[in-house]
Amino acid sequence: MRVVRAASALLRELTNQEELQTEARELLGDASFELQRELERPCGGVLLALREAPQDREAAGVLSFLRVTEELHILAVAVPRAAQRRGVGRQLTECAMELARHEGANAILLEVRRDNVAARAFYASLGFFCFNVRRRYYADSVDALELVLALEPGAAARFLPAIEV
Numbered sequence: 001m002r003v004v005r006a007a008s009a010l011l012r013e014l015t016n017q018e019e020l021q022t023e024a025r026e027l028l029g030d031a032s033f034e035l036q037r038e039l040e041r042p043c044g045g046v047l048l049a050l051r052e053a054p055q056d057r058e059a060a061g062v063l064s065f066l067r068v069t070e071e072l073h074i075l076a077v078a079v080p081r082a083a084q085r086r087g088v089g090r091q092l093t094e095c096a097m098e099l100a101r102h103e104g105a106n107a108i109l110l111e112v113r114r115d116n117v118a119a120r121a122f123y124a125s126l127g128f129f130c131f132n133v134r135r136r137y138y139a140d141s142v143d144a145l146e147l148v149l150a151l152e153p154g155a156a157a158r159f160l161p162a163i164e165v
């Protein structure tokens, strides 16, 4: 598997674009999630985990992001259920870290629902920690945890671990 930054042409060539988008919508609980729109966001981008199959262009996962000043914000990471727990999400996020460093960002930020136990364990395994809790942030009143991964020691000082109670 390899992770690439997607362009419109690559999206069109994906053999499982529809399936990926449909399952990503379910996994993210966001019926409006659209790969092409993620790609077209100003200062945004999409990383795709492509399966190694010479005749085929099939994606095993997707990550979308925004560049915001000296930070990279991860908007979504989705790995279809059949491909989970095989390191796809980790590879996508590590690639986002490389990209962030390459573009001069010093921290990666994201929001996760407090009740998304799997995603919280996933991000914790990559070194993210919670620096802020947005109470009752989502439409169903679940809190949002704001997580950060500092890419430089200087950036780490800007974020203090929050008490998640």
Ligand SMILES: CC(C)(COP(=O)(O)OP(=O)(O)OC[C@H]1O[C@@H](n2cnc3c(N)ncnc32)[C@H](O)[C@@H]1OP(=O)(O)O)[C@@H](O)C(=O)NCCC(=O)NCCS
Binding pocket: 027, 028, 075, 076, 077, 078, 079, 080, 083, 084, 085, 086, 087, 088, 089, 090, 091, 112, 116, 117, 118, 119, 121, 122, 123, 125
């Ligand atoms: C969260 C998500 C992206 C993880 O992707 P993945 O490819 O399955 O994760 P990986 O295989 O790279 O896991 C890396 C590590 O994260 C942790 N982890 C991942 N999924 C986990 C789970 N369900 N429970 C506990 N820990 C988990 C583990 O430490 C894992 O390492 P291990 O498998 O060696 O124990 C995937 O579960 C997903 O798409 N979830 C639905 C969408 C979502 O919630 N996205 C995040 C919010 S934007």
